[in-house]
Amino acid sequence: MTVKFKKLNASCHCGSIRFSIDLDKPLSEIVRCNCSICSRSKGFGMLCTPEQNVTIVEGxxxxxxxxxxxxxxxxxxxxxxxxxxxxxxxNSPNKICINVACIEDFNIADYKGAIKNFDGVNHPRDL
Ligand SMILES: [Zn+2]
Structure with a gap:
């Protein structure tokens, strides 16, 4: 059984896609990846959580x-x-990684100590 800690709401820029994330523990890690797609996506941070914690509510x-x-x-x-x-x-196929910039009222500056760089260019599953 998953214990819900906090519910976060998120959406795309135009608001067509709305989704929620049920955190089962305090947010302690935001991943920044240097792979080919992440580095082209404005260097966004990701919150990676078990797939069952993410619900597309609309869109x-x-x-x-x-x-x-x-x-x-x-x-x-x-x-x-x-x-x-x-x-x-x-890396963890049972997890979904959310673009933290999509989360309502989210300020990445509040999580400076939680940012973890991931070397996606040299992905461990490619080695
Ligand atoms: Zn949109």
Whole structure:
């Protein structure tokens, strides 16, 4: 059983896609990745959480999927505004990584000590 700690609401830029994240523990880690797609996405931070904690509340029809390289980590975007909302973790396939910039009232400056750099260019599953 998952114990809910806090519910976060998130959306894409145009608001077509709305989703929620049920944190089961305090947010302690934001991942920044240097791989080819993350480095082109304004260096966003990611909150990675078990897939069952993420619910698309509205706008599922506006979600499009992009896969590349090994196709193991589909990335999801809004078909209207292009916001990169989330992707499936390749490193932990049971997790979804949320673009923290999509989370309502989220200020990454409050989590400076929680930012962890991930060397996606040299992904451990490619070695
Ligand atoms: Zn949108």
């Amino acid at each position: 599922f029809e506006s979600v499009t999927e992009y896969v590349f390289n090994t196709t193991e980590a589909p990335h999801y975007f809004c078909i209207i505004c292009g916001t990169h909302t989330h992707h499936k973790s390749r």
